[in-house]
Amino acid sequence: MTMQQLLEENNQLRAENFELRFQLEQLRKAVFGKSGEGHQRTVPQDDPSKTGIQGSIFTEKQAEQDQPSKQEDTTIEVKAYKKKKKESKKRVKSNGRNPFPASLKRDIEEIYPENYDEEKMIVIGQDVSESLEYKEAEIAVKRRVRYRVAYKGNEDKGVLQAAPPPKLIPKSKVEDSVIAKLITEKILFHTPLYRFRKKLKQAGISFITSNDLNNWFHKTAEALLPLYYILQDDLLSHPYNQADETTLKVLCKNKPGTSHRGFMWVLYNTESKASLFHYSPSRSSEACLDLIKDYKGILQADGYEVYDSLQKS
Incomplete structure (x- = not known):
């Protein structure tokens, strides 16, 4: 290659290098710099336009970007519509506290200003506040009187009493x-x-x-045992139930101060959210059978072997 060809190739590579650096700088400003219409582009300090080649490239690209686009203005007509204004609901001023249930009994205490004269003054407003009050449970004695009665003048009919x-x-x-x-x-x-x-x-x-x-x-x-059996039959009538058991410390009746281990079995139905608890001193298959009887539905339980034995039987 001649010296002239090497110079031309060198100038071309420098121009491409400058263009890439310029695009990188513009990208950085778009991501990290301030945005605005008055933002002016800058050229790197080591502008190789001094060679006489890059100056023309930059001028042409800037002219293309600065030239206004010759697009025709189009007008889109939007059909007007009427918007119905929602009626604003009056907000009740809250005192910032949680309200008490409406089912609780209200004891109303009316307080008037000192020296209030009903004949000379009128009530123009009121402030209402509520606070929770506790009253001790009342223990009373029910006296039941059952009278004995008899017919007047005819004692042969005997004495009557409810x-x-x-x-x-x-x-x-x-x-x-x-x-x-x-x-x-x-x-x-x-x-x-x-x-x-x-x-x-x-x-x-x-x-x-x-x-x-x-x-x-x-x-x-x-x-209450009849209700217990009704609940058990109701749960076992569902096609799907869950069962589990856990240990329970039980105080010994004959040996005060001592205890033994018992088991509380539970049958739970996901549909009715009802639970049935059944106590047994053992964790045997007989105790589980007392709970689920001859249940033919789907029973979800853990890996305890008792459930598998009942399924096989």
Whole structure:
């Protein structure tokens, strides 16, 4: 190659290098620089236009970019439409607190300013606030009087008297409402029976013993057994159920202070969200059979071998 050809190739490579550097700089400004219509492009400091070749290239490209486009202006007509304004709902001013349930009883206390005169003044507004109040449960004694009556002038017809109302535990010292409260405190709030007895003793009722509470609790459980079996039959009527079992520490009745391990079985239905709990002192297949009986549906359980044995049988 001649010297002239080498110079021309060198100038061409420098021009391409400059163009690539210029595009890179423009890209950096587009990504990291400030945006705006007044932004002016700059040329690198080592502009090789001094050679007389790159100057013409840059001038032509800038002229092409700066030349306004000869596109025809088009007008698009948009059909006007009417927008219905939504009626604004009046917002109730909130005091910033969570509202209390509407089912709770409201005791209204009306407070007027000092020296208020109903004849000379009128009420022009009011501020209402609510706060939660606690009232101790009332323990009352129900006195039931059953009169004995007889016919006047005819004593041969005998004496008449109404039968006592049926009770959950006949001839007990308490009404069914007390037993319902006992069950609720024990099962729902996990209150031991001796603490429930302390509450009664605090109210001046000291003749009810812990044995009385235990007997009432067990007799009530026996009275509720029909509901237990109805729930069991209802769950087993569904085509799909879940079952599981877990250990439970049980206090020994004959050896105070000691305990043994029992098992609480549970049958759960995903559709009705109902659960059935069944206690057994063992984890055997007989205990599981007492829970699911001859269930023919789909039973989801863990890998405990008892479930597999029942399926095979």
